[in-house]
Amino acid sequence: MAPQERSRPTINGILDALATRVGLTLSLVGLALICFLAGVNVERSVKKLDDYQHSYNDRLIRNGFVSLSDIQRLLLSAQEAVEKGEFTAEGEQAFIQASDFLFVRTKHFRRTLLLGEPFAPSEDAVSAMEAMLDVSERAVATGLVNVPGLWDELLATSDDTRRKLVIFLEEMARLQNALMLDQSRAVREQRTVVLASLLGLTFVGIAALLLLRREVLGRQARDRAERDVEFLAYFDKLTELPNRAQFQSRLDKSLTKHEPVALILVDVDDFKTINDTYGHAAGDTVLRHVGKLLSAQVEASDGFAARIGGDEFAIVLPTDDLDELTRKCNRLLQEARKGLSYEGETFHVGLSIGFATSTLLGQDLSPSVDTICRVADFALYSSKSNGRGRFTQYDETLEKRFLERQSMVDDLPHAIAEGELAIYLQPKVYLPNGTPYGFEALVRWKRNGRVVPPDEFIKVAEECGLIYEIDRYVLRSATRLLAEYNHAHQTAYSVSVNLSALHFNSRRIIGWVEEALNTSDLAPGLITLEITETAELRDWQEAQSIMSELRELGTKISIDDFGTGYSSLGYLRSTVVDEVKIDRSIIDRIETCDKARFLLDGVLDMASNLGLVVVVEGVENSAQAKTLDHMGAARAQGFLFGHPVPAEQALGGLPHVAGDAEVGYDRRANERG
Amino acid sequence: MFEGILLKDLLEANGLGDVEAIKVTAENDYQVMIPRSIWQETDVLVATRVDGKPHSRRARGPIQFVIDMEGYKALEVASEDHLVWMVSKIEAAN
Structure with missing residues (x-):
């Protein structure tokens, strides 16, 4: 399996999990948590910076510089008096002003100290400034007379004050430095947090977009499938016509x-x-x-x-x-x-x-x-x-036929069930004497007092599928009739039963023939199954296989209506056929048409060589019978030898000694040269 | 109780009513720039007297910029730097 094929179900699995109620809740909580943590972090950094800012601002670094300047101003005004030996009026005013400056500064410094956190360097510096201020104030109070004494004291205190102010300023510089460091660290931290948050949100965004896309694609696919299904339900895909x-x-x-x-x-x-x-x-x-x-x-x-x-x-x-x-x-x-x-x-x-x-x-x-x-x-x-x-x-004519056919279709099942179908038998005889050796079983329908011939209803039965029941009924009845007769009279008459070509599309017929053999106890060799090749006999291979199984049961297979329609000489080569029945259309022309005679002769010859039995159908007069006999045909069927009549009638007038010679021996086999 | 003149009025009276900022210098050479928004948005008092008496230097006089606490807090741009004491010079900033 390719990686892509494997990863797709994984992605789908994740997306499916996200789409559940629990998944959605968890992801929302996760998102909220990310935002909350990022917010807390930013807030904490800002607060920390604020704290620093405050602690820095509280100490007012400016106080330090301005104090140094104020001290310098005071010293300068005193130095001027030292150089002149005394304070001039102007010098005095300048000294008092400088002393006022220092007073205000010291007071201000002290007040900021009281407001802020305790800070030793400030404390020391302010105390030193107060000591210096004390010196100047005492001097002003005494009229500034002792210049040298004032100078000495000022020098001593200012020295201490300046030293302490420098310490204060250095401390402040250190604080400032720390503040800067913390600020950059805070900014860096923020960057990490912001990047992490952005990354997280990007992933969430991508997942949301994927989910959206999948949803949209899914909906489109569903719509398409629904359209397809609708199309398939109401249209034929091949021609795109309505179905x-x-x-x-x-x-x-x-x-x-x-x-x-x-x-x-x-x-x-x-x-x-x-x-x-x-x-x-x-x-x-x-x-x-x-x-x-x-x-x-x-x-x-x-x-x-x-x-x-x-x-x-x-x-x-x-x-x-x-x-x-x-x-x-x-x-x-x-x-x-x-x-x-x-x-x-x-x-x-x-x-x-x-x-x-x-x-x-x-x-x-x-x-x-x-x-x-x-x-x-x-x-x-x-x-x-x-x-x-x-x-x-x-039109009306068609409608009449349609209605007739319709009523047949309606009545046929009833006819089969109620025994309205009658078995008629037509003798099959040996030439030239016309001695019967067997019969062809034919079906008639006694319908509303009229006997309906098969060509009127067999086609209908084939179309509506009732032919199976009819053929089965005829098979069962005919075998029973002949078995009973043969048993009662110690004869061996055979019987031919017509099977619709439709049977050869299904193996069911094998079971039915077996059933007929078992229930009638007729010798299998006395049953011939006649098949007419029609368009319905579609799969000759399958049909052949069914026929050979029927032959294995002992029954014989006959090709009916040979020489017409679909029948061909090809069947003669077939190993599953025992008999061919020459169609009446050939015998009709036998005396007038040379071609018909040649054809019959050829078929007889070929059949003889292939070991096939030939039965000529439609023999109506003795002249035809004679010609046939002369040509070497051994078996025939036709009005000359007997019409199809109800079974009892047909069996009633039989000589009680005849039968199908093939069961015993074929006495005519050697008669043909 | 401080007494004096509003900075706004003082500037107008001296033809500086339209300046965008002023530069204030203190006696100790401290200098600060004050933007127009400050005296426009709140009352900045140029105090010269306290309780009817001249404003002494030791009380941050004789001239001191004062903003009442409420106005000061309401104004974000205002800072302690603007509360200049011992003012010696007010000029238009350029």
């Missing part, structure tokens, strides 16, 4: 206003292929591109475009002008067809579009978000079924 949540809430608002609303649903055709072939980055580019195309269509309108799912988009417009909507859809398709270039590749983006308006909804449908989405989706689905790259407007 499903916003789409639903805005559509709901529009619908509750009871004004016309149009919903255009748009799917990107073959988006999965683009993603799988060119990668997700390419897929994202396509989605962004489509997002822009949609946005362009809602510009300058009150409507909006949204991304409501992986490759699903929507446009909501406050209109029911069908011409305008048609124009918009056409323009969208045109613009999309222009394609976009990505890393040198040009993608042609196909769109499937379905649209509906709130006013197109019939009386049976309430204009809710759910309803309008479902009908627009139904229109979109219609566009897809009709070959994609087109748009479909929801």
Whole structure:
């Protein structure tokens, strides 16, 4: 870990600690303490200096100098008289004046002594001055007659006084020096205290600024995060269009206003292929591109475009002008067809579009978000079924189908639960005699007194997810029926059950087949699972793995409708397939079309070489059967040999000796050359 | 009780009413500068008599600058130096 990364949490930790109630209180107390101590220190220094100042001022150093001058003045006036032998009148006045000066000075000196602290050098000096003053006053009082005597006395006392005044002055000089030293020391101390305080306050200031900055940055980050969260909650990050949540809430608002609303649903055709072939980055580019195309269509309108799912988009417009909507859809398709270039590749983006308006909804449908989405989706689905790259407007015909489908979706769960689904069986036979060896189990729905064929409801069941329950039911019922029959009649008829391709996206089917085998006790080899390759069989690898596990249970795998749609010769190479069922479209043309014959011949040949069983579907007349037999086809299925009929009926008319030869031996295996 | 003339009046009477400071000299050659603010802000008495009698030299006369205690304390710029005694000369400072 780098030092910076380590120190950041430390700083954050300190700042966090400072921000607590205790931390804040402690730091405030600390700050107050620093200020208080600095204040106390300054106050103490000032007081100390004041004291010095006072003690110095009290002693009035000036007293010393002026006293010396006064003494000198007195001596000079006396000396003049000594030189002249007597005091002249002027000389006398001068002496008296000088004596007055000394009197006032001495008195003043003495008074300052009394006011201040006792100070020996002052005391000594003042006492000496008083002695000298005494001499001069006595002389003045006696009329200044004895000049020599006065001079002698003055000399003696002045000598002592001057000496003591010098001592006083020296002491004062020493005091002054001490005062200066203390002053500079005090200033230095102050400097230290002030610097320390400034340093402390600087740190506090820096900490406060850091805290402030962190707080501001934190608030900004929070604001940003909140904006991001809001954006993520209501917008799709990739296309920056409103997301499903916003789409639903805005559509709901529009619908509750009871004004016309149009919903255009748009799917990107073959988006999965683009993603799988060119990668997700390419897929994202396509989605962004489509997002822009949609946005362009809602510009300058009150409507909006949204991304409501992986490759699903929507446009909501406050209109029911069908011409305008048609124009918009056409323009969208045109613009999309222009394609976009990505890393040198040009993608042609196909769109499937379905649209509906709130006013197109019939009386049976309430204009809710759910309803309008479902009908627009139904229109979109219609566009897809009709070959994609087109748009479909929801109309009465679609509504009729939609409602029918809707009621099927509503009724199917009930039908499954109540046993309204019936098992029909169609025989699978050996050529050329048409001896049945097994059956294909087919499901019929007895609905309101009508038998609904599978092509009407299997697709619906696949869309709404009920196909799993239906296939499971058929599997269970068909195996039970055949097991019971075989057991009762000592036969070995096989049964084929159709499985939707959807099963092969999940391993659940393995458990269900196992369950059917266990409960029916039918020999696993008598069960063939028929799979039609459709777009839903997305992951062939996974499907293959599931199929091989099913084969390990002993069941057989058959590819249904071979030769149409998605089926390819590639499956013939697959090791997990036991049987291919040739689609009826081939047999329909077998007598008229050479190509069909060649294809069948090729498949038969290849299948034989690969050890695959071939069943030809849709045999309707004996001529076809004959041709097939001639071509070497061994097994067939079709109206010639029997329509799908209710199970009891189909099993009722069986010869009690037949069955699937593969369980015993394949008597036809050697018949083909 | 001191008696005399207010410094302010004395200066005005002698044409020194506008000076910024005066220089006062005492008989013993002591000299001090007194700024205008002092006599403007408080009454400075140039005392020449005490209790009706001439101000003797031994009582710091014959001329002494006096400021009453209250005025003295109220004035920060005033100091003991300004209370000149035995005044011999007052002149404008330059």
